[in-house]
Amino acid sequence: MRPFGRWPDPLVPLDIVLAVAVGLFVILTAPQVGSAVGTDTPSHLDATGYLLVITTAAALVFRRRFPDVALAVAAAATFTFVMLGYPDGPIYLGVMVAMYSVAVARSTRHAVVWAVVLAITYLVWLVVVTGQWTDALDTLGWLAAPLGLGVAVRTHGEARFRAVAHDRRRQVYEERLRIAQEVHDAVGHSLAMISINAGVALYILAKQESPQPQMEATLRAIRQAGNGALDELRATLATYTGQVSPPDQRPPPGLAALPDLVSATAVDGLRVHLDVTGVPNGVPSTVDHAGYRIAQEALTNVIRHAAAEHATIRVEYGPHQIELLITDDGRGGKPPNPAGSGLASMGERARALRGSFSAGPVEGGGFEVRAILPYGGQVVR
Template structure:
């Protein structure tokens, strides 16, 4: 056999370890991407400098460049990719079978293509992670708002009623102690009801605990108790129902009750001596709630004076796809009107 052929076969066998090393080192590419790229680049450069044509070893190089671009910051990946490209182009100048400048284009493609693919994958992954974090933050904010709204409605109504009843008790204590005792009894009952409702609200938030079956979930079925509580605080409440009353979806039932509760709380706080009227209208596709009073009007702007309660009612109703309006009534006083669509409607 001619000596030239023997020498060519010997050189070919010498490249096998380069191919094997370039393939095996990919096993640790995610843990040490830069080291992996350095080893694969050295093996690939040696392979090409020896004069062998593009082959499977460049697949290892492709994967190494992709890994660097996909898992490292853009600047670090760009520097590493540029260094790998410079090293790979060495065969164009000093290779045993130099392809000349035309060989630079395919060599550059083995860097540019995997780098672009890896960068695209990394950006997509980072965007997905950011969206996931933003969604988690949005859900957490919505949950905090929901809890704050529930606590505001429960505690605000209870404290307003207790405050009014305490004022009555103080006024009657010296002159009519027997009536003051009735007011104190109403305070005790109102505080217990408010605490029970608050406990139910917090139990729903703490989903790892079973709800207290003794305390019903707030809904329009509790309007008689609410009316009695307001009457004990000095605000007579008339309830009118139009249409056939029926069981509502839980979310709609709770929202309708909270609208009535917060509206009556505002009457208690801001309307002065007044009576209130609650009108419920059941329709096939919606339920409408209207609360009017004969007082001096209420504060409608934002702020601690009462605007937060109106904003909370509006958020509750619009979150369910309903409509909400609040403002001075046509005949004086104040009017709150809300419509809530029924999900179960055909």
């Protein structure tokens, strides 16, 4: 069994059957059991008694959706039933079911408060009205038993729920690890081959008599980009596998690595200019890394889509934020692949830091990407 709050919909038909069963049991057994509290003669049900029994049973129909209301109605009808002198034996069954429902659906403290209030109310009535103490232990029994059972069921259900959630998280993690390993094996191999072939091409190019500086610069950029991407791929996979990074492994790239990014982007005749103002004092590593990734993705879009000759990266360090501006002189307009995730990824990185992001064409041609990354408790509106 699970806590009622975990069930998608209250099982009203089953509760109706339970309410009818409780009502019939009380009606059929009440006239034959003992006598009313404080009296010496048997007490039989009349119209009022039947109405109170039906009220107690009817409250159980709502015990899953409104357990507190069900317990309050059942307790009020039961106490009225007993105070009017009707047989008090089986009538407590309705309160016991309602008490169990509250213990399952609510916190332990909440259920204990209900049990204490009901016990005090009933015991005061026993002492003041009937002057009897003999039923005191019975009172604690018909409240403590369903309370303890309900708490046990709820605790067991919550433990099972946590176990299932933990198992699902573990399965998701294992699936991500498998995908990461597949990506590493496939992409890592391709990047390694790109780097090796670029190195071979550089070696052959160096043996030639006629210099080709543009081709050499392009090959060096390709090799540098391939090696850097392969290192980052390995570092990312290490976070999933729990492997310890070797001492010489570079930390996650930040804005200080932009010069290397600029040199690696010098392909297809694209010239990138880097302009940095301010001093990077106290910039958290998460902000620094996010800024680098935004600049990296923006330059990737310039190479793939803009057909630009010049691009500029401007980094302005402020006392509580970093402002990034990446512009180019390319075709501008909307991205040729609206379904791509590049712009969305950059925006998510900025908003995750409670910053702002904008991207779009500019007047006179070209495209502009602007991101403001706050830190130190600041929020960009």
